[in-house]
Amino acid sequence: MPFEDPLTGFPRDQLATLPTPLEQAGRLETGASWYIKRDDLTGLGMGGNKARKLEFLCADARRQQSDVLVTVGAAQSNHARMTAAAGARLGLDVHLVLGGDRPSTIEGNQLLSALFGATFHYAGTDDWDELETHMGNLEQRWRDEGRHPYRMPIGGSTRVGARGFLVAWKELLDQCKADGIAPSLVVHPTSSGGTHGGMLAGQALFGGPPILAISVAKQPGDLGATARRLANELLVDIGAAISVPEDAVQVDGDFRGDAYAVPTPAADDAVRFAARAGGWVLDRTYTGKALSGLLAYAQTGRLPAGDVIFWHTGGGPAIFASDGCPELGK
Numbered sequence: 284m285p286f287e288d289p290l291t292g293f294p295r296d297q298l299a300t301l302p303t304p305l306e307q308a309g310r311l312e313t314g315a316s317w318y319i320k321r322d323d324l325t326g327l328g329m330g331g332n333k334a335r336k337l338e339f340l341c342a343d344a345r346r347q348q349s350d351v352l353v354t355v356g357a358a359q360s361n362h363a364r365m366t367a368a369a370g371a372r373l374g375l376d377v378h379l380v381l382g383g384d385r386p387s388t389i390e391g392n393q394l395l396s397a398l399f400g401a402t403f404h405y406a407g408t409d410d411w412d413e414l415e416t417h418m419g420n421l422e423q424r425w426r427d428e429g430r431h432p433y434r435m436p437i438g439g440s441t442r443v444g445a446r447g448f449l450v451a452w453k454e455l456l457d458q459c460k461a462d463g464i465a466p467s468l469v470v471h472p473t474s475s476g477g478t479h480g481g482m483l484a485g486q487a488l489f490g491g492p493p494i495l496a497i498s499v500a501k502q503p504g505d506l507g508a509t510a511r512r513l514a515n516e517l518l519v520d521i522g523a524a525i526s527v528p529e530d531a532v533q534v535d536g537d538f539r540g541d542a543y544a545v546p547t548p549a550a551d552d553a554v555r556f557a558a559r560a561g562g563w564v565l566d567r568t569y570t571g572k573a574l575s576g577l578l579a580y581a582q583t584g585r586l587p588a589g590d591v592i593f594w595h596t597g598g599g600p601a602i603f604a605s606d607g608c609p610e611l612g613k
C-alpha cells in the first residue's frame with residue numbers, strides 16, 4: 284500500500300529506483316563542466332521522469348479506490364508506457380488514448396505498453412485537445428458503468444504528479460552536497476510542465492541553482508505559465524506560505540524546431556554527441572532537443588561558471604521506433 288512521503292506528507296507508491304545517479308560527464312568542448320542526472324534510470328518499465336510523478340499519481344488513484352488508470356499521449360508517449368508499467372506493478376487496469384492511427388506494427392514505447400498489458404485507443408488525431416476529449420468520453424462511459432477511473436492528463440502533469448519533482452529537486456541538492464558539486468544551472472526538456480513545476484516548487488522551498496527549461500512542445504510563455512501555476516498549487520497543497528516568482532521561470536523555445544516530435548538537425552547531432560561521448564541514449568523528441576539547447580548555450584558563452592547539470596528525463600525506448608533513431612536517416 285502507499286506510504287506517507289516524508290517530505291510532502293502525501294501518499295506515495297514506491298515505483299522508481301531512487302536516488303538516480305548523478306554522473307560526472309566531464310567537460311564540453313568549451314571547457315564547461317557538466318553532470319547528468321540519470322532519470323533515464325528510474326527503473327520502472329525502462330525508466331524516465333514519469334516514474335516520479337506516477338509514484339504520487341498512483342497513490343492518489345488508489346486512495347480514491349480507482350480501478351482503472353486512463354491517460355493520453357502522443358504515439359511514442361513515454362508517459363503512456365510508464366503508466367502501463369505502473370498499472371502492471373500495482374494491479375490496476377490501464378487504458379491509453381494515443382495520438383494517430385493504429386500502426387501496422389507497434390514499435391518502441393507502444394510495444395512495451397502492449398507488453399505491460401495496457402489497452403490502446405487510437406484517437407486518429409494528434410491534436411492534444413481532441414485527445415483529451417476522447418479520454419473524457421471514455422471516462423464518462425466507465426463512470427456510467429459504475430467503474431472508478433483515475434484520469435491523468437498528458438504527461439501526468441497535475442499538482443499531484445508535480446510532487447514527484449519537488450522530491451527530485453531535494454534529492455539533487457542532497458547529492459550535490461554529498462559529492463561536493465556546485466551546481467550553477469539545471470537544464471531539462473519541458474513539454475507538459477509538471478517536471479518543471481515540481482522543480483520550481485522545490486527551488487522555492489530549498490533553494491538551489493537556476494533552472495533552464497527547453498520547450499519541446501508549446502510556446503515558451505504558455506509552458507512557463509503552466510509550470511509556475513503547478514508549482515504554486517503544489518506549494519499551497521503542502522501548506523508553504525511562499526510562491527514562485529515570475530523571474531524564476533525560464534523557458535527557451537528556440538530548440539523545438541517545427542513542432543513537437545519533429546526532429547531537428549541540432550537535436551540529432553546532440554543525440555549522436557551524447558551516444559559517442561558516454562554511451563548515453565537520448566531521444567529525438569525530448570532529451571536530444573534539450574541537450575542541443577545546452578550545447579548551443581555553451582557555444583555562445585551563455586552558460587554560467589560552475590557545474591551544469593543536464594537532467595536526463597529518459598525517452599530511450601523511442602529510439603527503437605522506425606523514425607526514432609537519427610542513424611536511420613529519416
Ligand SMILES: *Cc1c(COP(=O)(O)O)cnc(C)c1O
Pocket residue numbers: 331332333361362437438440472473474475476477478479569570596597598599
Ligand atoms: C514527458 C517527458 C518530458 C517532459 O516532462 P513534462 O513534465 O511533461 O514537461 C521530458 N523528457 C521525456 C523523455 C519525457 O518523456
